[in-house]
Amino acid sequence: MIGPRSVLRRAFDAVDRGLDRTLGPSLNPMDRLGALGFFFYWIVAVSGIYLFIPFDTGVHGAYASVERITHAQWYAGGVMRSLHRYASDAMVAAMLLHMAREWAHDRYRGVRWFSWLTGVPVLWLLYVSGITGYWLVWDKLAQYVAIASSELLDWLGVFGEPVARNFLAPDALSDRFFTLLVFMHIAVPLFLLFAMWIHLQRISRPKVNPPRALAAATLAAMLAVSLWRPALSQGPADLTTVPSEVGLDWFYLLLYPLIDLWSHGWIWGLLAAFTVMLLAMPWLPPFRRARAAEVTLAQCNGCGRCVDDCPYNAVTLVPRRDGRPFSHEAQVDPGLCAACGICMGACPTSTPFRRSSALATGIDLPERSLTWLRERVLAVTGGTKSGSGVLAFACSHAADTGALVSAGAGVVQLPCVAMMPPSLIDFVLSRELAAGVLVVGCAESGCHHRLGVAWMRERIAGARDPYLRARVPRERLATVWAGPSDAGRVIAAHDELKARLAGLAVAAPARRAVS
């Protein structure tokens, strides 16, 4: 059945693949939404500091000071104001897309619950930061937002005096109250930064900075738009009138029309229900928690490759406890382990060449062990030397491999393509279990386990330990990084490999005849 998640996943994947082809995976902004969110935060912070210096924090001077900043110094203050607004809006857009993308790709449950859960306060702190910022301009929009927000807050009944009474008439609003709003607009973003830092705590190598070229292009685009369409005020606030028509910022103020239509109780109910739903999502069925990786101390020498490669900081090195002459041993935190198997693929003892029936490796997956993997390979290929077809090692989160099976290829599905130790490719080709190996991983900008594609590429290229041995004939190996909407590219890569293998088969007898 095709559900909304599947539709959204394919939509994101189609956009990703288009951007990958146009810009290249490293510059694909959809793959850097979190990093772009941080980048926008810094733009907002720097421009905010600049704007705060000449800003008049009194209610009677605020609007005039913002106008001075905007118009008298349009080339600096005006641009900074526009950057401040547009980067704030872009941060909301990046955050919502990031959230929807992680949900669509099912990257929010299991061990990833922490990142999802800590993202919820980030969502609300960002909204509070932005909404309080709109009050400070003290134009007609500020008046509308301030009064609507106050009335909404007053419904809670937690304030002694109704906050909205501060906006009854021009003489009701004091400089002191306005200064409190300024303080909130500074304090809440600091809490936001703290929440963003917590959000990253359980992942290794978080991408908090976009690539320089992407950052430069983003900043240049924001500067261009700031000059072309500067952010402006909407006329001074006047509490003796109702600001009948306002230009809403639809990123921050999307719910405000609902405040006019629904009772405040319903609005709070909606917000509470949405928040509870978000918080509960990682624990909603179906549950698919695989058993965590396990260390076999007899095979572990504490080399640390599994620690380096784990995308979730689930493996650490601890002092040796079994008396063997190594300083450290690997230790898995089951609460953090996603059972992706990348650690097993990284372990130098993970070799399928051993003759023992139960292969022992330093770190292994109980449900997808190295032994299981070798047996699966033997079962798919028939286990004989006569292999003339293609064996595909495919990530179960990558493109559908049904067409490969139809085309006669053997397929071994893995939780992550980097679970495969490079020696397995050597094993297949040197034992002539297949004529060629096709590695099918997630798209480069959409790796389900974050680092699997990168690690596998580097292992094959000989840039990351464990390397694919030099003796492995590269002409018999092909890789394709393909998301759910890229099944066509997988079959194309397979056909290309088959054609190449056919050419090799013709050339080999010819060489034998010459020699």
Next chain:
Amino acid sequence: MSPALRYALTFAVMLAATAGIAALSDWPLYRHHPADMAQVKLSFSHGSDRKAGCRPATAEELAKLPPNMRRPVVCPRDRPSVRIEADLDGRPLLRAEIRAGGIAGDGPARLYRKFSVPAGPHVLDLRLSDTGRAEGFDYTGRMEVALAPAQNFVVDFRPAEGGFVAR
């Protein structure tokens, strides 16, 4: 594709995204109040007369108290509700009985209500009782106003200034 072209395309993509974001930052316009209507806002924060609940102490009550605490009148801590009525052009606009705030009911009664009304001349009649009386009112007021479109006409209640005041 050359790196320069890829960078140029990246700039173009981010420019399009930022332009879309900038457009949605204040467009389309949202009208939350009809252009030909004005607004009347009734709001006050008023502590009603606590003395209204006072009564003479009974002999039994006085007997239970030490001699130095025997006051002849017992006044409860809570305040009576504030009853307010407002008519616009002779038609009822608001009928409300507002309980005193606070957990013990000893705080001020608070009102914040707004009404969208057609622009033009209006007569606003206001009545308020803050002594807990069942009949009649302690304060009355009449305001004749010509409201302009989008005008925000605020009525507050300030006993020190004689009762209802326009702000």
